[in-house]
Amino acid sequence: MLEKYLKRRESKKSVLFAGLDSDFEKIDGDVLDFNKKIIDETSDIVCGYKLNIAFYEKMGHKGIEILEKTIEYIKQDESIPIILDAKRSDIGNTAAAYAYYYFNVLKVDSLTVNPLMGFDTMLPYLEYQNAHLFALALTTNKGAYDFEIPEKLYLKITKMMNEKNKEYKNKIGIVVGATNSEFIDEIVENSEDMLFLIPGIGAQQGNVEKLFRNLKGYKNIVINVSRGIIFNENPREKAKEYNELISKYYNF
Numbered sequence: 001m002l003e004k005y006l007k008r009r010e011s012k013k014s015v016l017f018a019g020l021d022s023d024f025e026k027i028d029g030d031v032l033d034f035n036k037k038i039i040d041e042t043s044d045i046v047c048g049y050k051l052n053i054a055f056y057e058k059m060g061h062k063g064i065e066i067l068e069k070t071i072e073y074i075k076q077d078e079s080i081p082i083i084l085d086a087k088r089s090d091i092g093n094t095a096a097a098y099a100y101y102y103f104n105v106l107k108v109d110s111l112t113v114n115p116l117m118g119f120d121t122m123l124p125y126l127e128y129q130n131a132h133l134f135a136l137a138l139t140t141n142k143g144a145y146d147f148e149i150p151e152k153l154y155l156k157i158t159k160m161m162n163e164k165n166k167e168y169k170n171k172i173g174i175v176v177g178a179t180n181s182e183f184i185d186e187i188v189e190n191s192e193d194m195l196f197l198i199p200g201i202g203a204q205q206g207n208v209e210k211l212f213r214n215l216k217g218y219k220n221i222v223i224n225v226s227r228g229i230i231f232n233e234n235p236r237e238k239a240k241e242y243n244e245l246i247s248k249y250y251n252f
């Protein structure tokens, strides 16, 4: 993931991922056609794509087929990194079953996981040579104030994942939400070069200027925008707009 990301970031001058959170209830017509159109319109300007599996599971078996076909479609250009957002977490043999599908069948570049059950639950994924994981650290929702922030879990997770990323040679990153970005400078201070996946810009109204102020020049970031791009009348223009906005603060 990291290598692919770095190459795309350089060639496209973009850290923007378009989130294909294609909710069929908001889409007239075929969801696969909808996805293909967005990919056709944005693949030359975005760094990569993130697909949240929830919107595909919502459609049942047809949704899984659409997920697979969408991933295949993106993979026609092998330089494009793909993140599958499934926020998985389970004991070893169950995690191994998830890992088989994501990294041996779908062959995505990265997967989001929930690290709350401990690092051993992440090990079955890491056995795959091509695997990369984003562990939730500081999430975008209000409930970040239930455990993550008051218990400083985001910091504990950051510190452990930073160490594990060195041990597992760049296969680990963290999710850092843009809506709670006042805590990001502390995260940055404890991170070397692991990748951050940053959601919360767009529909959740994270502030871009504030985000970059707290990132203090940290380079290895992915900024995901889902609804703010795909449900806009002109996804291409919107993606360009986000790229331009990010470029005001990010030194490529």
Ligand SMILES: O=C(O)c1cc(=O)[nH]c(=O)n1[C@@H]1O[C@H](COP(=O)(O)O)[C@@H](O)[C@H]1O
Pocket (backbone or CB within 6 Å): 019, 021, 052, 085, 087, 112, 138, 139, 140, 141, 175, 177, 197, 199, 200, 201, 202, 203, 204, 224, 225, 226, 227, 228
């Ligand atoms: O792991 C994530 O990507 C994630 C973590 C988090 O804390 N908050 C969050 O919004 N996300 C995901 O990021 C995407 C945000 O979508 P939009 O708000 O439509 O841009 C969704 O797929 C969320 O599930």
